[in-house]
Structures are given as C-alpha cells and as structure tokens.
Amino acid sequence: MAGTRMRRREGRTDYWPGFVDAMASLLLVIIFLLSIFVLAQFFLGQQLSGRDTVLNRLNAQISELTELLALERAGSRDLQDTIATLTANLTDAEAEQQRLQGLLDASSDRASQTGGALAGMESALEEERRLSQRALSQVELLNQQISALRRQIAALEDALEASEGRDRESQAKIADLGRRLNVALAQRVQELSRYRSDFFGRLREILSQRSDIRVVGDRFVFQSEVLFSSGAETINPAGEEELQKLADAIKELAVQIPAEINWVLRVDGHTDARPLSGTGRFRNNWELSAARAISVVRYLIDQGVDPKRLVAAGFGEYQPLEEGDSDEALARNRRIELKLTER
Structure with missing residues (x-):
C-alpha cells in the first residue's frame, strides 16, 4: 500500500519551485x-x-x-521743495543786493561830484586829445585811400572811353554790314522775282491753251482734275504730259539762276472740304493732298529735276481759294500750286 502511494507521487509534475522563482523575480522588478x-x-x-x-x-x-524707490521719490520731492525755497531766498537776496548797490552808487556819485570834478575834467580833456589825434590819423589814411580811388577811377574812365570808341566803331561796322546785307537781300529778292516772272512767263507760253491752269499771285495753279482722277494720287497720262512741259521749264530755269541763289520750287497739294469716302486708302483730305504733292515731286525728279530744288507740302481743305460749297468753288479749291521761293 505504501509502495503504491510513493509510485503515484513520483509520477506527478511539481510546479511549485518554478512559481516561487517567478514571483521572486517579479518582486525584485517591482522593488x-x-x-x-x-x-x-x-x-x-x-x-x-x-x-x-x-x-x-x-x-x-x-x-x-x-521700498528704496519709494524712499528715493520721497527724497526727490523733499529736494525739489528745498530747491524752490532756496530759489525764492536767492531772488530776495539779489533784490536786496541791487537795492543796496543803488544806494551805494548814488552815494558815490554825490561824493565824486563834490570832490573829483576837476580830475574828471582833466581826464575828459586828455581823452579828447587822444580822440583828436586818432581822428587826424584816420583822416590821413582816408585821404590816401581817396587818392588811390581817384587814380583807379581815372584809369577806368580811360578804359571806358576807349571801349565806347571801339563800340561806336563796331556799331558803325554792324550798321554798314546791315545795309549791305539788306541791299544784297533786296538784290536776291529782285533777282528771284525776275526769274520767277521769267519762269511763270515761260509756263504761260507753254500752257496757255488750257483754262484750268492759271497764275494766282506768285503761284502757278493746276486744277487737280488736270493731273488726277477723283480721290486718287496717281498722275493720269494727260497730267504727265503737262508736267513734262513743267519739268522742261524748271530745268531750263535752273541753268539760268545763279548758284548763290538758294531757290526751291514748292509743290502744294490742296483739296476741297468734302470728306473722303470710307472705302479709299486715305483717312482724310490732308493725307490725300500730301500724297498728290509728293506724286508731282516724284514725277519731276523722274524727269531730271534736281531733288534739292523741290519741296512737297499738303494743306488739305484748310487753304481754300473760294468759300462756299458750290461746284465751282469746290473745283477751284481742288488744286496743285507751284511756288518759286528761296529756301
């Protein structure tokens, strides 16, 4: 029986030692x-x-x-009060001092008036002598300065007189040159006027058969219809024929005019006051008039006229020959003007 019990105990597993070890380890970690x-x-x-x-x-x-700051503020207020008190006392003391000084001065004046009148007069006399001597020295110095200034003024007057003489000579020369220049200009104008008359006379002879080409004042006038179609700047064949005659006359005139006369032939384009249609290439009459004047200048250059003697200008409708909107007035205002002038 006892041997059977021992064999059973030996057959079971003993967990207690391992559990004790685990609890000890856990306890150590917690500690x-x-x-x-x-x-x-x-x-x-x-x-x-x-x-x-x-x-x-x-x-x-x-x-x-x-606490220290509070004490300092209190001490500062006490010092300010003390300073105010001392200032008031000082003001009173200064007033008293001035009063006593006034009394002392008055007493001294009375004493000096009675006891030192003679000494004062002698002192004044000596002072007057010193002042007189100083004044004499200053007068002598001023006399010397005045003499030097007079010499300088005399020299300046001589220089001014010489300058005025040169100025009068220069003015005379300028006046003489002005008269000569006016005479030369008048001669130039007369010569240019003579050549202008000859030029326009020659143009009259060449273009006398046309009624739409005429002389107005000092200008030779082509009606636009002679040279251009309506609203166009290209010269038509009939216009080229007339401008060919004009180019020949200009070249003939250029040979006759002396080289010292700086002349030009100004070509002015003019239109009437009617606005252009919106379908054309020009935005307004001013552009059309300028384009026509340039076309005439280019054609004359192509015919051998010196470009330096030609000027193109456009005036649009702003220089009319006649006012009004009749067909005759509008036609007269559409024109190309030629003016021989000096540059």
Whole structure:
C-alpha cells in the first residue's frame, strides 16, 4: 500500500519551485521600479525646492527695490521743495543786493561830484586829445585811400572811353554790314522775282491753251482734275504730259539762276472740304493732298529735276481759294500750286 502511494507521487509534475522563482523575480522588478520612482521624486523635490528658494529671494529683492524707490521719490520731492525755497531766498537776496548797490552808487556819485570834478575834467580833456589825434590819423589814411580811388577811377574812365570808341566803331561796322546785307537781300529778292516772272512767263507760253491752269499771285495753279482722277494720287497720262512741259521749264530755269541763289520750287497739294469716302486708302483730305504733292515731286525728279530744288507740302481743305460749297468753288479749291521761293 505504501509502495503504491510513493509510485503515484513520483509520477506527478511539481510546479511549485518554478512559481516561487517567478514571483521572486517579479518582486525584485517591482522593488527596483519603486526605488527609481522614489529617487526621481527626491531629485524633483530638490529642484522644486531650489527654484522656490530662488523665487523667494527674487521676491525679497523686488520688495527691497520697491521700498528704496519709494524712499528715493520721497527724497526727490523733499529736494525739489528745498530747491524752490532756496530759489525764492536767492531772488530776495539779489533784490536786496541791487537795492543796496543803488544806494551805494548814488552815494558815490554825490561824493565824486563834490570832490573829483576837476580830475574828471582833466581826464575828459586828455581823452579828447587822444580822440583828436586818432581822428587826424584816420583822416590821413582816408585821404590816401581817396587818392588811390581817384587814380583807379581815372584809369577806368580811360578804359571806358576807349571801349565806347571801339563800340561806336563796331556799331558803325554792324550798321554798314546791315545795309549791305539788306541791299544784297533786296538784290536776291529782285533777282528771284525776275526769274520767277521769267519762269511763270515761260509756263504761260507753254500752257496757255488750257483754262484750268492759271497764275494766282506768285503761284502757278493746276486744277487737280488736270493731273488726277477723283480721290486718287496717281498722275493720269494727260497730267504727265503737262508736267513734262513743267519739268522742261524748271530745268531750263535752273541753268539760268545763279548758284548763290538758294531757290526751291514748292509743290502744294490742296483739296476741297468734302470728306473722303470710307472705302479709299486715305483717312482724310490732308493725307490725300500730301500724297498728290509728293506724286508731282516724284514725277519731276523722274524727269531730271534736281531733288534739292523741290519741296512737297499738303494743306488739305484748310487753304481754300473760294468759300462756299458750290461746284465751282469746290473745283477751284481742288488744286496743285507751284511756288518759286528761296529756301
């Protein structure tokens, strides 16, 4: 029976020693963690205690400084009151001093008037002598300066007289040159007028058979219909024929006019006041008049006329020969004018 029981006990597994070991290990870990926690609490308490100490010290210093500041302000107010009192006392003392000084001066004046009148007169006389001597020295110096200034004025007057003489000579020369220039200009104008008359006379002979080409004042006038179609800037064949005659006359005239006369033939384009249609290539009459004047100049250059003797200008409808909107007035205002002038 006993042997059977022993065999059963030996056949079961014994867990108790392992459980005891695990519990011991767990207990050691818990104790270690508690130790760390206690140490951390200790150090944190030390830091907080140190900070509280510093904060208390700072608060105490602030309190001391506040008390010192209050004391300083009180002392400053006391000093200001003391300064005000001393200032008032000083003002009173200065007033008293001035009053006493006035009394002393009055007493001294009375004493000097009675006892030192003679000494004062002698002093005044000596002072007058010194002043007189100084004045004599200054008068002598002024006389010398006046003499030097007179010499300078005399020299300046001589220089001014010489300059005025040269100026009169220059004015005479300028007047003489002006008269000569006017005479030369008048001669130039007369010569140009003569050549203009010859030129227009020659044009009259060449173009006398046309009623739409005429002379107006100092200008030779082509009606636009002679040279251009309506609204166009291209010269038509009939116009080229007339301009060919004009080019021949200009070239013949250019040979006769002396080289010193700087002449040009100005070609002016004019239109009537009617607005252009919106379908053309020109935006307004001004552009059309300028384009027509340029076309005439280009044609004359192509025929051998010196470009330096030609000028093109466009005036649009702003230089009419006749006012009004009749067909006759509008036709007369559409024109090309030629004017022989000096540059």
